[in-house]
Amino acid sequence: MIKIVLIGSGNVATHLYNAFSGASDVEIIQVFARTQSSAIPLAVQISNWQYLKEADLYIISVSDDAIAEVASKISFKNKLIVHTSGTTSIDVLPFERKGVFYPLQTFSKEKQIDFSVVPICIETNQKEDENILQKIASLLTPKVYLISSEQRKALHVAAVFVCNFTNHLYQIGAAICEDNAIPFEIVKPLITETADKIQNLAPKDAQTGPAFRGDEKTIQAHLEFLTNSEYKTLYQFMTQSIQHHVKKL
Template sequence: MTTVALIGAGNLATHLYKAFRNTEDIEVVQVYSRSELGSVSDDMNNRCIHDLQRLTTADIYIIAVSDDAIAEVSKQFPFTDRLVVHTSGSMPMEVIERTNKAGVFYPLQSFSKEKEVDFQQIPLCIEAENEGDLKVLEKLGRAISPKVFHINSAQRKVIHLSAVFVNNFTNHLYHIGSEICKENNIPFEILHPLIEETAKKIQTMNPKEAQTGPARRSDQKTINSQLQQLSNKSQKEIYELMTRSIIALYGREKL
C-alpha cells in the first residue's frame, strides 16, 4: 500500500482524491486545506487538516496548490528527506525546497470542478531527482492511468507552452465563434459537431493535412468578404493574423 498526503483541496486535489480512493493500492492519509472544505465527500473531510505542522508520515506528499504557492508551502513541511512532488505544468522540479526529495506528478489535462474526470484517459508526466523515487511515482501513476510518461522539466515547459496554444487559445477562438453567433441570434450549439470533429480529426491525420477553408485555399475573395463582416477590432486582428499565418504555411502549394 502506498500512502499519500494531498496538500491542497482545489479542483485537481479533489479529482486526485477520488481517483486514488478508487484504487486498491493507494491510500490518501491526509488532505491539507488552508480553509474549511466546501462540498466534498465525508471521508475526504475526515482526513482534512488545516495546519501543515500536523502532517503525518506518508510515502508521497503531493502539492496541488497554485503555482505561486508551491515554493512557500514546500518550505513549511515539518520533516526532511521525504518524497515531495508538485503537480504543475509550468514550474520546474527545483521549486520544491531542497530539504526534501523533489519530484513532479503532472496530469496533462484541464480540470473543472463540475466535470467528472476519467484518469484512464489522462497522460501523467512524472519526474524525480532519483531513480528510486521515479519508480515510486511510476507505480502511483499506473494505479490511475496507463499513460505515464517520463518528462523532465525542460520538456514539461514545452508541453505547457504547446497546451496554451491548443487549449487556452483554442478555447478563446470558441469564445469568439460563440460571440459572432450570439450577435446574430444563431445558437452556438449548431457549431458543436464541427468543433468536436475538428478535435477528433487530428487523432488520425496531422493538423497540417487536416486544414481546409478560405485561408488554406488562398481564397482572397472570401477572406475579404469575411473581414468586412467583422466589426470587432480584436476579432479582425485575429482573423488577419491567423489567415496570414495559414497562407504563409501553405503558400502556393497545390490543393
C-alpha cells in the same frame, strides 16, 4: 499501501482526490488546503502546519506561485514530495527526494474525468522515486511518461495553444453566434469533427478554410463583417499565421 497527503483543493487536487479514492494500493490520509472545499470531504483547512500528517508521498497541488511557499512549510525528512505544475521546475522543491506528478488534462470541478485516458508526466531526482511515481501513476492510467522539466515546459506551452487558446476561440465563436441569433449547437458537430480528425491526421494535413485555400474574397468579406476590432485583429493574425505555414508545406 502507499500513504498520500494531498496539499490543495483546486481543480487538479479535486480530481486527483477522486481518482486516488478509487485506486488500490494507495490511501489518501489527509487533504491539507488553504481554503475549505465541499468537493473534497476529507479536506481540512490549514490552520497549523504542525497538524500535517506523516506520509509516504506529499502531492503539492496549488497555484504555481504558491508552490515554493507551501514546500517551505513541510518539515518531514526523507519523504517524497512532488508538485503537479506543468511549467514549474522540479528544482523549486528544496528536498532531497523530490519530483513532479503532472496530469496533462484540462480540469473543471463540475466535469468528471476518466483518468485512464489522461497522460501523467513524471520526473524525479532519484531512480528509486521514479519507480514509486511510475507505480502510483500506473494505478490511474497506462499513459505514463518520463518528462524532464524543460520538456514539460514545452509541453505546457503546447497545451495552452491546443486547449486554452482553442477554448477561447470557441468562446468568440459562441459570442458571434449569440450576437446573430444563431444557436451555438449548430457548430458543435464541426468542433467534434475537427478534433476527431487529428486522431488520424497530422494537424497540418487536417487544415482547411479560406486562409488555407488562399480565398482572399472570402477573407475580405469576413473582415468587413466583423465589427469587433479585437475579433478582426485576431482573425487577421490567425489568417496570416495559417498562410505562413502553408508556404512552408
